Amino acid sequence: MKIVKEALAGTLESSDLLVKVSPGSGTGLEVVVSSEVMQQFGHQIDHVVRDTLARLGVTAGLVVVEDKGALDCAIRARVQTAVMRGAEAQTIDWSALS
Amino acid sequence: MKLRRSMLFLPGANAAMLSTAFVYKPDSIMFDLEDAVSLREKDSARILVFNALQLPVYREIETVVRINPLNTPFGLPDLEAAVRAGVDVVRLPKTDGAEDVELLEREVERIERACGREVGSTRLMAAIESASGVINALAIAKASPRLIGIALAGFDYVMDMQTERGDGTELFYARCAVLHAARAAKIDAFDVVWSDLNDEAGFLKEVDLIKRLGFNGKSLINPRQIELLHNAYAPTEEEVEYAGRVVAAAAEGERKGLGVVSLNGKMIDGPVIDHARRVLQRAEASGTRK
Numbered sequence: 001m002k003i004v005k006e007a008l009a010g011t012l013e014s015s016d017l018l019v020k021v022s023p024g025s026g027t028g029l030e031v032v033v034s035s036e037v038m039q040q041f042g043h044q045i046d047h048v049v050r051d052t053l054a055r056l057g058v059t060a061g062l063v064v065v066e067d068k069g070a071l072d073c074a075i076r077a078r079v080q081t082a083v084m085r086g087a088e089a090q091t092i093d094w095s096a097l098s
Numbered sequence: 099m100k101l102r103r104s105m106l107f108l109p110g111a112n113a114a115m116l117s118t119a120f121v122y123k124p125d126s127i128m129f130d131l132e133d134a135v136s137l138r139e140k141d142s143a144r145i146l147v148f149n150a151l152q153l154p155v156y157r158e159i160e161t162v163v164r165i166n167p168l169n170t171p172f173g174l175p176d177l178e179a180a181v182r183a184g185v186d187v188v189r190l191p192k193t194d195g196a197e198d199v200e201l202l203e204r205e206v207e208r209i210e211r212a213c214g215r216e217v218g219s220t221r222l223m224a225a226i227e228s229a230s231g232v233i234n235a236l237a238i239a240k241a242s243p244r245l246i247g248i249a250l251a252g253f254d255y256v257m258d259m260q261t262e263r264g265d266g267t268e269l270f271y272a273r274c275a276v277l278h279a280a281r282a283a284k285i286d287a288f289d290v291v292w293s294d295l296n297d298e299a300g301f302l303k304e305v306d307l308i309k310r311l312g313f314n315g316k317s318l319i320n321p322r323q324i325e326l327l328h329n330a331y332a333p334t335e336e337e338v339e340y341a342g343r344v345v346a347a348a349a350e351g352e353r354k355g356l357g358v359v360s361l362n363g364k365m366i367d368g369p370v371i372d373h374a375r376r377v378l379q380r381a382e383a384s385g386t387r388k
Contacts, residue, residue: 009142015114073149074113080149081142092175094182094213097148 003061007085010070010078017067017075019082024062029053035067048072052079055096061086099376101125101383102247102286103315103331104324105162109134110143116150120159122321125383128162131176132191140172144179151183162223164189168201177202181209181220187246192254193224195234199241206244221246223288227254232272235279247286249317250276255290266307277312286314295320305330328384333377335386341374348374 006022017035024030031053033046045067052075053063063082067075080097083089106124108115110131119127129150135143151161163185165176180188190202202222210217222244226232232255239248250272252263261268269290280287289308292301305327308316316327333341343361348371351359359366 010113013114015117017113070113071117071153073153074117074146077113077142077146077149081145084141084145092145092178094148094178097145098152098182 001056001058001083001087001089003058003083003086004088005086007082009081009085010074012066012068014068015070015074017065017070017078019066019078020064021082021086022062023086024060026060029058029060029063031063031065033065033067035065036069037067044072045075048075049079052076053083056080056083057096058083099379100160100246101379102160102288103380103383104327105249105288105315105317106321106324107134107164107291107317107319110147110163111135111139113146116146117153119321120155122324123159124318124321124324125315126160126162126187127156128164128189128317129185130164131172132164132166140166144172144176148179148183151180151185160186162187162189164191164225167192168198168205174205177205178209181206181215182213184215185220187221187223189223189225189249191225191251192227192231193238193248194228194230196237196241199224199238199245203242203244218244220244223247223249223286225249225251226272226276227251228258229255231255232275235275236282239279239283239285245283245285247288247314248276248280249288250290251317252290266304273308273311273313281312287312289313289316291317291319292323293319295322298326302326302330329388331380332384332387333381337377338381338386341377341381344370344374345378 003021003023008020010016010018012018031049033042035042035045049065102125104124105126105128107128107130108119110129129147131143147163163180165188166172206220207217210220222242223246224238226235226248252269255272256262256268277287292304294300309331344366347359347361347366
């Protein structure tokens with residue numbers, strides 16, 4: 001899936017996260033994560049974000065994640081939504097979201 | 099016999115509530131993709147609910163997704179998400195006739211086949227929200243073997259009737275019609291939400307009414323209504339004690355090969371035994387009434 005425009009998903013409420021995607025500089029994939037629980041879970045959040053992007057076939061763009069203590073399922077959901085909005089996807093391949 | 103006293107509504111776009119609602123232990127949790135979600139967040143709520151449904155904790159509680167009506171652009175994508183995520187029950191809003199349920203059933207079966215889910219494993223419920231729906235309640239209740247129940251939705255119904263919520267008089271016919279349809283079809287019946295969270299006495303008065311009418315339970319909009327509702331539906335100690343003696347007498351009668359037995363001179367037959375079992379089930383779920 002190719003990110004063609006800037007898009008947001010999520011909120012900055014507790015137990016949620018805000019994900020911002022953009023096409024970036026066109027030189028590959030860059031993921032930037034900040035979190036209230038960075039020390040304990042930063043590595044896990046980064047892993048979930050990258051795994052979700054890989055399943056969606058995203059190989060290029062800038063993905064900025066501001067986490068407020070979300071569960072993995074919410075992280076996946078917000079990344080998926082931001083990517084679909086950024087890719088202007090009209091249909092969903094549900095198997096890529098499982 | 100699944101106990102369905104409390105069906106807790108959760109806004110589908112709210113990550114915090116979706117991540118924690120199971121701790122409140124309602125009988126069923128309903129993820130709402132319809133009225134509780136703004137138009138610009140329909141896509142994000144759908145994807146959030148799809149992911150939340152796959153949390154292991156939601157395998158231990160009955161899950162329901164209220165989709166948008168199928169005649170909107172959101173209905174079918176909602177249904178794809180819910181069925182593919184393994185939801186237990188799909189709740190259809192604004193059901194006016196049997197054909198609405200039949201269309202839903204066809205689409206559910208199509209999705210089950212497409213994703214490899216066992217055909218028939220997705221159950222349905224229909225919410226009746228209009229005068230037409232109330233008039234057609236029996237046909238709706240019998241429209242599909244997948245239906246586990248029908249619900250009355252008060253707000254849209256009173257709007258359609260050109261009235262407003264009051265002391266319950268305005269809902270009396272609809273409640274009775276929906277309830278009779280459900281009972282004739284041997285499925286569950288759910289009452290309207292109580293929206294004034296600060297009026298606990300009004301909530302309990304309404305719960306007492308719908309319990310005496312015969313509703314299985316109520317749709318709820320706040321976790322703090324769960325314990326109040328469960329307690330109101332809990333039997334008294336005397337009722338539990340009597341129900342225990344009824345079930346014991348029935349077992350003894352069955353052991354002796356008797357069709358009908360008596361307890362303290364009163365005949366105990368099938369309906370009495372079924373009622374006693376329901377009393378014991380409610381007591382097991384939440385104790386006796388406090």
